Structure formats: C-alpha cells, structure tokens
Amino acid sequence: MLIHIEDVFVAYGSPPRAVLAGINLEIEEGEFVCVLGQTGCGKSTLLRLILGSEHPMRGRILVDGREHHQPDRTRGYVPQKYSLFPDKTVLDNITFGCEVSEFGLFARLTPAFYRRRKQLRAEAFDYLQRIGLRSCDAKKYPDQLSGGMQQRVAIAQALMTKPRILLMDEAFSALDPGTRRGMQQLVRDLWKATGTTILFVTHNTDEALRLGTRVIVLAKESVDQGSRIAMDLSVPAPCGDEEIPSLVRRLELVSESCAL
Amino acid sequence: MSVGFLLIHARPQRAWSAILSWFLFAAGLAAYLWVAQARHRENPEDRVTPTLAQMATGMYNAVMQPAEEDEAAPPAANFYDRLSHSMLWRDTRATSRRFLLSLALLIPAVLLGLHMGLFPYVGVFFLRFVLFFDKIVALSLLPILFIAFGIDELSKIMLIVIGVTPTIILDSFNLTRGVPPEQIVKAFTLGAGDFDVAYRVVLKQVAPRVLNSIRLNLKAVMLFLFAGEMIASTDGLAYRIALLRRHMGMDVIIPYVLWVALLLFLVDFAMRTVNRKLHPWFHEA
Structure with a gap:
C-alpha cells in the first residue's frame, strides 16, 4: 500500500x-x-x-x-501554474532537483559539483527529447515557451528526481x-x-x-x-x-x- | 493628419519627440541666461545668478584647488595630484563613502525581509516592530542621534539606516510574500531544504524587484545623507553647499547641485544595467 x-x-x-x-x-x-x-x-x-x-x-x-x-x-508535484522557476533556464530547471538535493549551498563551489552537473545535464537532454522539446530550447527561459511546453518541462523536472x-x-x-x-x-x-x-x-x-x-x-x-x-x-x-x-x-x- | 495632435491616439514622429523632450531643458537654460544677463547689466557685482563664465571659473577652482590652504599639493604637483587634493574630489569622496556604506547596510535589511516573509516565527517576531519603526519620521530623530552617537560618521549613517531600512525590509518582505506558494512547494518536492528554498529559489526570484526597490529609494538615501551632512559635517557635497550658502557662492552651488544629480543618475543607470545583465529573464511588468 x-x-x-x-x-x-x-x-x-x-x-x-x-x-x-x-x-x-x-x-x-x-x-x-x-x-x-x-x-x-x-x-x-x-x-x-x-x-x-x-x-x-x-x-x-x-x-x-x-x-x-x-x-x-x-512526492513530485506539477501544479497548473507557476510550475517552473522563472529565473532558471529550461535545462537548469530540469537539473535543479538533483543539484539541490545532492549539494548543499556551499558544496556548489567544489569541482565535484561541476562533474556531477555535467552528468545531470546529459540526463536532462535525454528527458528533453523524451518530452518532445528540441535541444535549442534548453537555453530558453520558461516565459519564452508556450504553456504546453512549460508543462512538459515541469513534468520532466518532477520526474528527474525519480519520485x-x-x-x-x-x-x-x-x-x-x-x-x-x-x-x-x-x-x-x-x-x-x-x-x-x-x-x-x-x-x-x-x-x-x-x-x-x-x-x-x-x-x-x-x-x-x-x-x-x-x-x-x-x-x-x-x-x-x-x-x-x-x-x-x-x-x-x-x-x-x-x-x- | 486625421488624428488631432494633442489627443490620445496621436503618434509623434521621432524627430518631433526628440525636439519636444529636450525643449524644457533648452527653455530653462535660456530663461536662466536671460535673467542672469539682465541682473548683471543692472549690477555687475550680482552674486545670485552667476553667468556661465563665473560658474566655469568657480568649478575650475573647485576641481583644481584644495578647499583649505594647508591641504595644498606641492607646487610642482602634476594634474592628477592636484585633482586628488581638490575640493570637489574630496567632497565627492566623502559623500560617496557614506553613500556606499549605507547601501551596504541595506543588504542585511533585504535578507531580514526575506526571512520574515518565509519563516513565520521570524515574521511575527519582527513585523510589528518594523511597521512601527517605519512610521517614525527619521529626521525627527536627528537630534537624538547626535546626542547618542556624537556628530561624527556614525550618526549620519544611522540616520540613513533608520530612515531607509524599514522601507526596504517591508518591501522585500512583501515581494517574498508575493512569490507563488506553488514555487516553494515545488522546490521542496524536488528535495530542497529550507535554506535552499530561501536563497536558491525565493531570493533569486525577488532579486531584480528588490534591486528596483533599492533604486527607487536612492533618493531617500541621498535625502537623509544630505540632511546629516548639512547639519553636522566637515566635508561632503552637502556640507560644501551649506557652507557656500553663507558666502552666497552660487557660482559653485549650482554646478554642485548639477554634479550631485549627475552622480545619482549614473548610480541609477549602473544599477539598472547590472539588473538587466544579471537577470535576463526578468521583464518589468
């Protein structure tokens, strides 16, 4: 249960x-x-x-x-509105969950973080393709995407941490x-x-x-x-x-x- | 032209817009020159409306010569040495130092507002007190500050802090409260902790708006700074303006006023540019 x-x-x-x-x-x-x-x-x-x-x-x-x-x-969450962080690019939105749960505020300054981020970005690109976005969308900010695209990214973002x-x-x-x-x-x-x-x-x-x-x-x-x-x-x-x-x-x- | 030129649907051409937007500057300058000329014709010794040439001389002296004799650079000094000992440079440096120090003290205010908006206990602890403090007329505290902290730097900085920080705290508090709750819940479901949410999600989102709010409050910072300098100080731009008033030194006061306006404009412009560069995702509503 x-x-x-x-x-x-x-x-x-x-x-x-x-x-x-x-x-x-x-x-x-x-x-x-x-x-x-x-x-x-x-x-x-x-x-x-x-x-x-x-x-x-x-x-x-x-x-x-x-x-x-x-x-x-x-428990992952996809609300109707405000589902993406407006200050992060599509790629950063998707990797945010893994970054934030694996690295504390100051652990971001270590080289290990940048190595891990590379892996995460590769994984995020995978998700990007699965949800039907092009790789040139990765660098966009959420408000440059249509509502449907935003929700696609939000789903990928929630699934990245494997809830x-x-x-x-x-x-x-x-x-x-x-x-x-x-x-x-x-x-x-x-x-x-x-x-x-x-x-x-x-x-x-x-x-x-x-x-x-x-x-x-x-x-x-x-x-x-x-x-x-x-x-x-x-x-x-x-x-x-x-x-x-x-x-x-x-x-x-x-x-x-x-x-x- | 089918639409009347003073009506809402009028569309001024580019050239017209440029001319019209500079018109009041030109008219103001012309009016001043006309008045100055008329007064000088009547009384060549007039000090109230110096001519452009007088102001230029006054400013040249301010830029090239020290305010007090004993601070003079060695006679053989080059241009930069003379500049760095000059009255204008020293006044500007003194005022900027106080100004930047006060701006630095606004950073804790922003952080306090952020924490008040996010953490309920911090909010209830501070909110009522800050609201009360916000209503105190800071200038009315000036005598108390001079008595308590003496008439040196500390009291002037405190005046600015007391005058401006409550506004900044309340502004960042309200901006923090304005972040949609979905964002905070979402961050938690992605594995963020409380401080990740505060600094990586909420602070980053409100940062451009907070910077704008600080930008709008620059005027207030300057106001309190000038009040402090005019009443009790031995250097600074406002001190000089107040001092020269006794000698009716309008040939320096007017350029000083314009210099202050220019400096403030440059700070504002720099902050706007930095804001745009740091937050390309942000579009002002």
Whole structure:
C-alpha cells in the first residue's frame, strides 16, 4: 500500500465549513488515479494533503507507511501554474532537483559539483527529447515557451528526481484541447515507462477516463457537508473513443446528483 | 493628419519627440541666461545668478584647488595630484563613502525581509516592530542621534539606516510574500531544504524587484545623507553647499547641485544595467 488515507476530515474558514469528510482511500504502487469533481469539491485539498502542505483536522494520511508533515522528495508535484522557476533556464530547471538535493549551498563551489552537473545535464537532454522539446530550447527561459511546453518541462523536472508518487493538480487545465491531447499521451507513456504512481486531479471527465487506470469522483451530498468519494471506478484498459461519451455522461450524473 | 495632435491616439514622429523632450531643458537654460544677463547689466557685482563664465571659473577652482590652504599639493604637483587634493574630489569622496556604506547596510535589511516573509516565527517576531519603526519620521530623530552617537560618521549613517531600512525590509518582505506558494512547494518536492528554498529559489526570484526597490529609494538615501551632512559635517557635497550658502557662492552651488544629480543618475543607470545583465529573464511588468 503506497498511500493510505483513513477517515480524513478537513474544514476551512470560520465558522468552519467542511470540505472533505470521511475520506477513506487506498492507492497501490503503480496505479494511475484520476480524481474528478466539480469546482470547490476539495479535490485539490486532497492532493495537498498527500503532498503534506496541508494537514487534516481528523484522520491520518500515510504515504509509504509514514505520516509526512511537509512536502519532500518522495512526492513530485506539477501544479497548473507557476510550475517552473522563472529565473532558471529550461535545462537548469530540469537539473535543479538533483543539484539541490545532492549539494548543499556551499558544496556548489567544489569541482565535484561541476562533474556531477555535467552528468545531470546529459540526463536532462535525454528527458528533453523524451518530452518532445528540441535541444535549442534548453537555453530558453520558461516565459519564452508556450504553456504546453512549460508543462512538459515541469513534468520532466518532477520526474528527474525519480519520485515514487507524482501529484498533478489540474496540470493541463490551462492548455488548449489540441495541446492537451498530446500531453495526455505523453503522461500516459511516461507512466508506462517509469512505473511511477500518479495522482491526477482534474475537472474534465473525458481527460480522467483517457488517462487513469482508476477514476475517483469526489462529490458533496448536501451543501453543508464535506465531499465524499461518490464513485470509485476501475479502468482496466484505456477507454476507446466510442465508449467515452456514455461514460462521461454517467460520471457527470453521479457528480451532479450528489451536489443536489 | 486625421488624428488631432494633442489627443490620445496621436503618434509623434521621432524627430518631433526628440525636439519636444529636450525643449524644457533648452527653455530653462535660456530663461536662466536671460535673467542672469539682465541682473548683471543692472549690477555687475550680482552674486545670485552667476553667468556661465563665473560658474566655469568657480568649478575650475573647485576641481583644481584644495578647499583649505594647508591641504595644498606641492607646487610642482602634476594634474592628477592636484585633482586628488581638490575640493570637489574630496567632497565627492566623502559623500560617496557614506553613500556606499549605507547601501551596504541595506543588504542585511533585504535578507531580514526575506526571512520574515518565509519563516513565520521570524515574521511575527519582527513585523510589528518594523511597521512601527517605519512610521517614525527619521529626521525627527536627528537630534537624538547626535546626542547618542556624537556628530561624527556614525550618526549620519544611522540616520540613513533608520530612515531607509524599514522601507526596504517591508518591501522585500512583501515581494517574498508575493512569490507563488506553488514555487516553494515545488522546490521542496524536488528535495530542497529550507535554506535552499530561501536563497536558491525565493531570493533569486525577488532579486531584480528588490534591486528596483533599492533604486527607487536612492533618493531617500541621498535625502537623509544630505540632511546629516548639512547639519553636522566637515566635508561632503552637502556640507560644501551649506557652507557656500553663507558666502552666497552660487557660482559653485549650482554646478554642485548639477554634479550631485549627475552622480545619482549614473548610480541609477549602473544599477539598472547590472539588473538587466544579471537577470535576463526578468521583464518589468
């Protein structure tokens, strides 16, 4: 069991309003889990709980058998925006994780650092090709790239440190549909190649069905109650184009009927 | 021309833009010369509006001769020796020393602001106090500083520090707070520690904005520096201006004022250039 979530309850604001209530979830190593839900149903909160940047008011979250109190290297993260460091080039963004975790602030001044950086850069170029960027993009700064390219680099950056879990928060929601389809293919391929467990938060049902091996729908049963897991669907094989419309309708029905 | 030339959609041609942007300089100069000439015709001894020739002589003496007789270079000294003993050079050096010292003291202020913005305990410890200090009118502290630290360098530097650092601390604090939380979380998930996040991620990102903020506060630094020099000092550009006021030495005061403006412009320009060279990724919003 890689992620174990036990009776988690989260509320925000004063007076507190429940966001998540009674969430129980088990995620195995190597799964590709998509978390679906409408805006404000707490799907990003769930992701931040696993990330460790937020803490539940009740219940426990175990990642690899242990509670984590802050984000660390075991869980990679790709947010929707601000995913790259604007002051670093594409190449430096990708190698940043390995550099920073292997060398302290002053160890950068030693020759060992420069030898290691050479290796890392070669590895980063490999990733650059896998995510479909040209090597002339390596020297660019993030704001010289399109939104889709930025997210590609962000995925490479997160995968460089080989995290056991990759958490993606609406990672493709700001992209146009054409770019999005390509990115979905890329993530699916990288998932197959690396075997990383992925938790992908999205509000797009179509996307969830195309990507995941498992789709979880979060929905509120009434306005003042927190969201629960309304549906837990296993998708053994990626859905074909002809099944998707009917499945989308079914899932959206679940998500909406709970909201009423 | 279909668009009226004073309206929003007007597009001045390059030549016109150049002429118009220099017009006020030319008009100011012309007005001054006209007034100076008129006053000199009435009273050849007039000291309020020196002519260009008088200012040139005044400046030549300032550049080539020492302020006090006993500091004179040996008579056979060459050009550079005379220059390095001259009044202007010594004043500029004294003022620049204080100015650069105060700028150096702003670096800890930036770091404090960064830590306040990132580490909650540092933030709660300092924020209220800095906010309070920010509201104190620094010049009103001047007598206290002279009493406490004497009238030498320390009190003048302290005046600048007290006057400008709260602004710089609060500015870097706010800029640090403005860094998207995603960036900090992302850095942690890549294996960075707290100080890696502070210095390699956040400080590098806010650096160009902090430099800009320091650049905008140069004026305030100069203001406090001049206030200190005018009231209690034995050298420095502002000391000289205040001293020459007693002799109505407008032939030196006016060039000095322009010299200070030029120096400040050059510092500002240098900082802007360095900022652009160091942070090619940064585009001013």
